[in-house]
C-alpha cells in the first residue's frame with residue numbers, strides 16, 4: 001500500500017501545479033477579481049465622467065444634462081416614471097450628484113476590496129434603477145446595458161471580494177492600521193467631493209483641477225446659432241438658418257432652433273433638419289460625414305440621414321424640424 005500512496009501523492013503534486021488556477025478557491029477568486037476590476041473600474045469612470053469630464057451633466061437643463069435625462073425618464077413611461085417626476089425632477093442637480101457619488105463609492109469599494117458585498121449591492125441598486133427608467137423601453141431587452149450590469153453586481157455580491165487584492169476589508173481578525181487609514185481617507189475624499197458638488201460644483205472642480213475651472217464650452221451648435229435676422233426672402237413665421245447656404249452635399253450645420261439644439265444636413269440637394277437630442281436618453285447626436293448618418297456617443301445608437309433608427313438602443317426616429325429654401329437660397333426653419 002505504501003508505494004501506491006507515494007505514487008498517488010507524486011501524481012497529485014505534478015498535476016496540482018498545473019491545475020492550481022482551476023481549483024475551486026482560485027476560480028472563485030479569479031471570477032471575483034475580474035468582476036471587481038470591470039464593474040469597479042466602470043463605476044469609477046462613470047462617476048468621474050459625471051462630475052469632472054462632462055460639463056453638461058450636472059445641469060438642470062440643456063442637451064446631455066441630468067435634467068433633460070430625468071425628463072426623458074418621465075416621458076418614456078418606465079415603472080419608476082411617477083417616482084422620478086415626483087422626487088427627482090424637482091431637484092435634478094442633487095439627484096445627478098448623488099448618482100455620481102454613489103457610483104464613485106461603488107468603484108472605490110470594488111477596486112480596493114473594501115466591503116465588496118455592500119458595494120456590489122449598491123451597484124445592483126443603481127443598475128436596477130436605471131434598468132427601470134433609462135433602458136426600460138429598449139427592445140429587444142438585450143440591447144439595454146443596465147440589466148447585465150445588475151446581474152453582474154448580484155453575482156459579485158454573492159462571490160464577495162474573492163479573498164485577494166483587498167485594501168480595506170478586515171482580514172479575519174487582523175486589524176491593519178495602514179489599511180484602515182487608507183480606507184478612511186479614500187472614503188473621506190469621495191464624501192468631500194460629493195458634498196462640495198452638492199454645495200457648489202464649480203468650486204469643487206476648481207479645487208480638484210488646481211484652480212482651473214472648466215466651464216461648459218460652447219458647442220458647435222451654439223457657435224453656429226443664428227440670431228434670427230428676417231430678410232425679405234424669409235417667409236412669415238420662419239427663421240433663417242445662418243450659414244446654411246454655404247453647406248455642400250454631405251455636410252451638416254449645428255444650429256439653435258429657438259433654443260433647441262438642432263442640426264441641418266444637406267443630403268444631396270435636399271436640406272433636412274432634426275433636433276439633436278437622441279431619442280434614447282437625450283444625448284446630442286453627431287453627424288458622421290464619412291458614413292452619412294448620425295451617431296449618438298452615449299450608447300451608440302445610429303440614425304440615417306432621414307432620421308430613422310438604424311441601430312439601437314434608440315427605437316424612435318430623430319424629431320424632424322420643418323425646413324424650406326427660399327427663392328434666393330436662404331434656408332429657414334419653422335417651429
Ligand code: FES
Pocket residue numbers: 278279280281282283296297298299300301312313314
Ligand atoms: S442616449 Fe443612449 S443611445 Fe443616445
